[in-house]
Amino acid sequence: MTTMKRATFGKLLGSLALLLAGGGMPAWGRSGWDELNLPHGVTNVSNRIYALHMMAFWVCVGIAVVVFGVMIWSLIFHRKARGAVPDVSLTHSTKVEVVWTTVPVLILVGMAVPAARLLVRINNNTDSQVSIRVTGFQWGWRYQYLGTNVSLISKLSQSSNLARQLHSGLGPSSVRHYLLSVDHPLVVPVGEKVRLLITSVDVIHSWWVPDLGVKRDAIPGYINQASFTIAADRPGTYRGQCTELCGRDHAYMPIVVHAVSPAAFEAWLKQQSAVQSEASAGAPAQPTSRS
Amino acid sequence: MAEPHDTAAHADHDHKPHGWRRWVFATNHKDIGTMYLIAAGTMFLIGGLAAMAIRAQLFKSGMKLFDPSVFNSLTTMHGLIMIFGAIMPAWVGLANWMIPLQIGAPDMALPRLNNLSFWILPFAFSLMIASFFVPGGAVAGGWTMYPPLMQQFGAAFPMLIFAIHLMGISSILGAINVIVTIMNLRAPGMNLLRMPLFVWTWLITAYLLIAVMPVLAGAVTMQLTDHFFGTSFFNAGGGGDPVLFLHVFWFFGHPEVYILILPAFGIVSEIIPTFSRKPLFGYEAMVYATASIAFLSFIVWGHHMFTVGLPVAAQLFFMLSTMLIAVPTGVKVFNWVATMWRGSLSFEPPMLFAIAFLFLFSIGGFSGLMLALVPSDYQYHGTYFVVAHFHYVLVPGAVFAIFGGVYYWLPKWSGRMYDMRLAKWHFWLSVIFVNVLFFPQHFLGLAGMPRRIPDYAPQFTDWNMVSSIGGFIFGASQVLFPYIIWKCVRSGKPVGANSPWEGARGLEWELPSPAPYHSWTTPPSAAVLARGAEH
Ligand code: HEM
Ligand SMILES: [Cu+2]
Ligand SMILES: [Cu+2]
Numbered sequence: 001m002t003t004m005k006r007a008t009f010g011k012l013l014g015s016l017a018l019l020l021a022g023g024g025m026p027a028w029g030r031s032g033w034d035e036l037n038l039p040h041g042v043t044n045v046s047n048r049i050y051a052l053h054m055m056a057f058w059v060c061v062g063i064a065v066v067v068f069g070v071m072i073w074s075l076i077f078h079r080k081a082r083g084a085v086p087d088v089s090l091t092h093s094t095k096v097e098v099v100w101t102t103v104p105v106l107i108l109v110g111m112a113v114p115a116a117r118l119l120v121r122i123n124n125n126t127d128s129q130v131s132i133r134v135t136g137f138q139w140g141w142r143y144q145y146l147g148t149n150v151s152l153i154s155k156l157s158q159s160s161n162l163a164r165q166l167h168s169g170l171g172p173s174s175v176r177h178y179l180l181s182v183d184h185p186l187v188v189p190v191g192e193k194v195r196l197l198i199t200s201v202d203v204i205h206s207w208w209v210p211d212l213g214v215k216r217d218a219i220p221g222y223i224n225q226a227s228f229t230i231a232a233d234r235p236g237t238y239r240g241q242c243t244e245l246c247g248r249d250h251a252y253m254p255i256v257v258h259a260v261s262p263a264a265f266e267a268w269l270k271q272q273s274a275v276q277s278e279a280s281a282g283a284p285a286q287p288t289s290r291s
Numbered sequence: 292m293a294e295p296h297d298t299a300a301h302a303d304h305d306h307k308p309h310g311w312r313r314w315v316f317a318t319n320h321k322d323i324g325t326m327y328l329i330a331a332g333t334m335f336l337i338g339g340l341a342a343m344a345i346r347a348q349l350f351k352s353g354m355k356l357f358d359p360s361v362f363n364s365l366t367t368m369h370g371l372i373m374i375f376g377a378i379m380p381a382w383v384g385l386a387n388w389m390i391p392l393q394i395g396a397p398d399m400a401l402p403r404l405n406n407l408s409f410w411i412l413p414f415a416f417s418l419m420i421a422s423f424f425v426p427g428g429a430v431a432g433g434w435t436m437y438p439p440l441m442q443q444f445g446a447a448f449p450m451l452i453f454a455i456h457l458m459g460i461s462s463i464l465g466a467i468n469v470i471v472t473i474m475n476l477r478a479p480g481m482n483l484l485r486m487p488l489f490v491w492t493w494l495i496t497a498y499l500l501i502a503v504m505p506v507l508a509g510a511v512t513m514q515l516t517d518h519f520f521g522t523s524f525f526n527a528g529g530g531g532d533p534v535l536f537l538h539v540f541w542f543f544g545h546p547e548v549y550i551l552i553l554p555a556f557g558i559v560s561e562i563i564p565t566f567s568r569k570p571l572f573g574y575e576a577m578v579y580a581t582a583s584i585a586f587l588s589f590i591v592w593g594h595h596m597f598t599v600g601l602p603v604a605a606q607l608f609f610m611l612s613t614m615l616i617a618v619p620t621g622v623k624v625f626n627w628v629a630t631m632w633r634g635s636l637s638f639e640p641p642m643l644f645a646i647a648f649l650f651l652f653s654i655g656g657f658s659g660l661m662l663a664l665v666p667s668d669y670q671y672h673g674t675y676f677v678v679a680h681f682h683y684v685l686v687p688g689a690v691f692a693i694f695g696g697v698y699y700w701l702p703k704w705s706g707r708m709y710d711m712r713l714a715k716w717h718f719w720l721s722v723i724f725v726n727v728l729f730f731p732q733h734f735l736g737l738a739g740m741p742r743r744i745p746d747y748a749p750q751f752t753d754w755n756m757v758s759s760i761g762g763f764i765f766g767a768s769q770v771l772f773p774y775i776i777w778k779c780v781r782s783g784k785p786v787g788a789n790s791p792w793e794g795a796r797g798l799e800w801e802l803p804s805p806a807p808y809h810s811w812t813t814p815p816s817a818a819v820l821a822r823g824a825e826h
Contacts (some may be wrong), residue, residue, distance in 0.1 A: 007554075035738035045666075053667045060657035067628060071649060074631040078567075086569040087633040097576055100625045101618060108614045115664040116607055122666055123603045161355070164746060172749045174351035179352075180748045184348055203440040204533060206598060206673055210739045215600050215669045219534060220439060221527025222599040242600075243673030243741045245433045247440055248360045252746035264516030 039211050042259070058109060063107075121214075128190065128195035128264075130252030136198075136242070138220035139249035143186050146197070147229030149280070150272045154251045157181040164252060169286050173224040180239040185256035189265035191232035198224040203247060206209040209240035209255055217244055230259045301804060307808055315410075318402035318809060320387045321704070323409050327384030328697075330412055332773060334376030337420065339484070339766055341369040345763035346728075352749040362745035363431030365485065369422065371451070374551065375458045376416055378685070381693045382554045383408075383465045386493050388704065390469060392799035393487045395478025395815045400471040408464035415457035420449035422454075433743060436511065438525040438536050442518055449519070452511045461502040466497035466504075478798075478814040485820075487797050491578050492557030494583045499553070502589075507543040510536060532543045534599055534694045535710070541592035549588045552684060553581060555652075555692030556623060559645045563795065565626050566642035567634030568794035573626040580619035580626075596788050597668045604664050613663040618655055622647065634811030640714035644695030645685055647722045655683030658733065677735025682729045687722070694721070694772065701776065702791040706805030707783030711773050716819035727761025794824075 004214075040050045079085045131146040140155035155161075160179050163170035174180035188194050198207055200218035208215040215224040240255040260268065307313055307322075317323050345365050348356045357365070358804050379562030387405065391398055399405050399776070423429045427445030429764075432434070441448065477486070486494075513524040514536070523529025525536045564571045569578065593601060601609075625784075627649055658680040662668050671677060694717075702708050731754035740751045747755070790800040801819050802810065 032750050033751055035754060036734045038737045039739075044734060050667045052664060053661065053670070054662045056664055056667060058659060064653065064657065067624065068650060071628050071631065071646075074628070074634065075636065075646070078631065078634050078636055080635040081569070081637070084633075086567065086635040088569055088631055089573055090629070091570045091574070095627070096623070096625075097573060101622060104618050104621045106620055108617060109662065110612060111660075112614055115610065115666055118666040119610070120603060140733045163826070164353050164357060178748055179714075184630065199509060203443070204437055208673070209743070210670060213670065215598050215672060217600060219527075219599070221532065222534065223599065241741050241744075242738070245363070245437075245440065245743040247443065248358075248431075250363070250365065251359065251741070251746050 025042045041211040042211050042236070042238065043212050043228045043233070045118075045122055046211060052115060052118060056113070059107060059111060078192050079269075097160060104250065125195050127193060128227055128274060129192040131163045131193045132186070132188075132194065132196055133219065134196050134198045134207055136200040136202075136207065136246070136253075137246050138202050139242075139253040141186075141205075141207070141253065145269065148273055150269055151275055151276065152184040152186070152272075153184045154184045154186060154256070156254060157183050161252070177239070179252065180241070180254050180256070182254055182256045185237070187257045187258045187260060187265060187268050188230065189262040190230045190235050190257050190259045192262060193227055193229045195225060195227040198226060204244050205242045205253070206244035207240070207255060208243045209238050209257055211238040211240075212257065215243060233263060235259045297820045298544060317409070318398075320391050320399045320402070320405065321806070321808065322811070323399075323405050324384045324387030324389075325461045326409055327380050327387060327412075330409075330416070331377050331381035331384060331717075333426050334372050334380070334416060335769075336760055338369050338372035338377055339769065341365045343763065343766050345369060346403035346759040349755050352747055352752045353754060354746065357745065359745045359822070360431050361428060363433075363743065364423065364429040365780060366743055367431050367433050368419070371419065372436065374547070375455070375684075376419070378551050378689050378693070379458075379462060380412060380492070382551075383462075385489075385558070385693070385696055385700075386465070386469055389700065389707070389799060390472055390490055390493060392703075392802060393475060393490050393797060393812045394473065394481050395471060395798050395811045395820065396476035397809050397812050399468050400476050404464050405468050408461045408559050411457050411461040412736035413462075415454045415461065418450050418457070418776070419454040422450040425450065435540060436514070436657075437540075438514055438517065438533050439527075441514055442526075443795075449515060452515050455511050456508055459508045462500050462504050462823045466500035469493055469497040470501075475691070475756065478811065478820060480817055480820045481798075484578070487557075488560035488571065488577055489554065490573070492553040492704070494582055496553045496582050498551050499550050499585055499588070503543040503546045503550075506539060507547075508588075509771075510539040510543065513539075523803055537596050537599060538592065544595065546585070546588045547585060548681075548684070551689050553585070553646070554653075555689045556581060558692045558696040558699070559627060559648050562641045562645040562699055563630050563649075564795045564796070565792050566637050566639060567631045568644075569630060569634040570796075572629035573622075574631075576622055580622045584616060585824030587612060587619070589606045589666055591616060594668070596663050597806070598672050598810065602770065610663055610665045614660065616659075617656065617663075624656070625651055630687045635794075639698075640711060640718055641695045641699035643715065643718045643722075644691045644698065647718070648691045648695065649727070651683055651722075655680055655685075655688055658683065671736060673741055675732040675740045675742055678742050679729050679732035679736060682732070683798075685726050686729065691721070694718075697772075697776070699792075700799070701779060702783075702786045703799055703802075703804050703806060705780050705783065706785055706803075707779050708786050708791055709775050709779035709783055713771060713778075717771040717775060720771070721765060723767065724761045724765035728758055728765050729761075730757075731758045731761075 038050050038053055041046055042148050133144040133146060135142040139152060144151040159175045160181055161170055163172065163178060164174045193281045198216050198218045199222060200220045205218040206215060207218055212228045214226045214228050216224045236259055238257045242250055309799050313322060314326060348354050348362055349749055371737045382495060387399060425446040430447045430451045432440045447478045473490060516522040517524055517526055523531035525533050527533060537684060560571055560577060591609060591613045594613045597606055662671055698714055711798055735751055740747055786804050788803060801815060
């Protein structure tokens with residue numbers, strides 16, 4: 001995900017970081033100075049969002065160069081200290097005013113068209129191979145694989161949870177993936193379209209994994225949809241967080257997605273199914289959701 | 292003054308009650324304006340202290356200064372205090388001071404209403420701040436107050452709602468006063484299209500206030516009845532709909548952000564011509580652009596709700612309407628730039644703040660444009676990228692315009708000049724560190740840091756540290772501002788009969804400095820009007 005350019009820039013800033021922070025960064029972490037931009041991500045949608053984002057960014061840079069350029073020119077050359085004489089007759093010009101109204105409209109249309117296309121594409125949730133119901137609660141996520149008996153409760157991992165407590169005496173460096181690790185990650189297949197049905201049992205949450213390009217609110221009384229297809233050659237672990245303030249522990253309900261091959265996914269699902277039906281014969285494995 | 296006490300002029304212009312009565316029973320637009328500005332400054336200080344606490348907690352990953360719920364209270368109260376307690380009252384204070392001066396009126400049209408709308412505020416603010424100290428602490432659901440989360444707070448919840456009702460009433464009364472004053476008390480010959488832009492933008496702001504403050508009041512009242520009287524407006528369990536609140540709130544909320552920025556547009560439109568020694572470029576276009584922004588602001592609220600799951604057609608509509616707002620906004624920026632073009636610029640403190648406004652508000656506009664693109668917003672929403680966006684438009688936007696306005700008109704109010712050197716220090720420290728504070732937040736948001744969290748993964752530490760350091764220095768530099776004003780009022784050099792700014796036009800500069808207690812007791816003559824009202 002880290003491109004060459006970002007890495008060099010990061011190294012430059014990294015040395016600055018050491019100066020400032022007076023310490024190193026965790027061995028497994030990327031340099032914090034590299035944290036500058038959206039990830040390309042691992043889905044077609046996330047890639048296209050990245051492209052749209054960069055396009056909008058460069059359009060803004062272009063407009064800024066022109067507008068700020070004119071301003072800076074005035075600041076330098078039209079100053080009283082240089083003996084500039086004001087041209088008090090310059091108060092109106094229909095010609096320029098028409099230009100600077102229509103040109104922005106054209107630029108905006110140019111941005112709106114690809115954005116609209118992508119929007120329609122993102123909101124197409126049909127033809128999925130796997131459906132998972134995602135339920136937010138204070139403070140964690142419950143995942144139910146529809147059509148199976150498999151269900152998981154996913155909460156902040158024990159180690160992060162201990163370290164984050166006010167008087168734990170532990171710091172972030174004692175934990176791998178501090179605040180971004182969970183006890184039971186969501187497992188999904190790569191190369192297949194996964195559809196999420198997102199809801200909540202208490203307050204509004206929002207399920208976000210930047211690398212998947214998915215963010216959707218979990219709202220009590222609603223079932224929202226979102227879907228993603230992870231590129232077949234990009235199995236891995238993708239992390240995200242809740243992005244709607246949901247109370248005291250809003251910062252402590254991360255999301256971790258394990259993307260595995262379809263075969264591994266099937267095997268995992270079968271194994272989980274067996275474990276869970278065995279467990280439900282005794283005490284129910286699914287903790288009751290809180291409300 | 293050595294004048295004999297019984298001159299007609301004195302009796303006419305300077306008769307004012309003394310002691311506490313002058314303030315408690317105030318009906319004079321200048322006294323009330325001053326009280327508004329002092330109240331706003333006080334709230335800016337309190338909201339600023341909350342911000343310092345927030346930045347301290349976010350200094351590094353694993354920082355443990357506050358319990359998460361206290362942190363959430365701090366962000367919530369910071370937002371509410373800054374919006375309702377600092378920026379809005381500052382605008383009303385400036386309106387009180389300047390509108391009568393600028394349109395040739397003796398005072399505001401409804402002086403007793405004016406007194407009421409100010410004196411509601413101390414009660415509202417006390418309630419809001421007191422809610423920090425009740426069992427359970429202040430409300431911690433964000434300034435947006437989304438249910439059902441909002442329903443989970445204790446005694447602070449009804450207190451906050453009552454405070455919002457009071458502030459809403461105050462705003463509506465203030466807005467009525469502004470409209471009535473502008474509509475009825477303009478000097479003969481001051482027709483609408485001769486009014487200074489500050490007056491114009493405030494007129495439009497006043498209509499926005501009247502349109503949306505009742506909407507906010509309705510939304511929070513429905514929350515109140517859901518909580519205490521068993522209704523289910525927003526309670527899904529009772530057949531209600533939490534998303535309904537979001538619609539109603541943002542129907543108020545987006546016009547509200549323009550309530551915060553339109554008067555800033557007005558002030559910048561006063562300052563730039565003065566220090567460019569050139570009339571404002573495209574005056575009428577500015578008026579129409581302001582009006583269209585105000586109109587459009589009613590049909591874009593959905594851009595705060597792209598991840599809520601609105602129908603695709605609705606998302607498309609809100610994306611397009613939001614992008615459309617960029618057009619009149621752009622027209623305004625282009626007009627300011629064209630005003631400076633081939634001018635004769637000088638860089639006194641008001642102009643410095645106005646120039647910084649132009650650059651940095653534009654950056655906020657650019658990120659706004661990026662946020663308007665729905666697919667990108669799916670990634671940005673709820674992250675520090677949004678925090679960076681709205682702080683760019685609100686701090687170097689609205690707040691810098693307030694600073695600029697005060698530095699522009701303080702000699703008019705006090706009859707004295709402030710310490711320019713110190714004011715320039717205030718400017719440079721502010722403009723540098725506001726960027727150190729907020730620019731890295733763009734990076735943090737893009738890299739995946741959600742907003743409204745008290746702790747974060749270690750890779751976000753570096754930019755957060757930069758941001759916090761910027762925040763501390765920015766915060767500390769603001770101490771200069773009250774000091775500069777205090778020093779000016781006490782011992783500034785009198786500015787004398789003439790306007791302190793060579794290029795200043797406008798009726799307010801046709802009055803002596805300090806402006807007499809009752810502004811235009813006789814309307815300005817046609818000649819004065821012609822000189823003052825040329826833009
Ligand atoms: C070119 C003009 C602007 C555009 C296109 C724009 C667009 C947006 C969008 C799309 C959002 C929602 C982001 C999200 O939550 O995902 C947003 C948020 C916000 N904007 Fe703007 N904006 C503009 C100007 C302004 C101005 C002038 C102000 C205030 C002075 C402002 C204040 C805010 C605030 C306070 C929020 C965040 C509210 C919250 O969630 O707490 N914006 N803007
Ligand atoms: Cu949350
Ligand atoms: Cu908005």
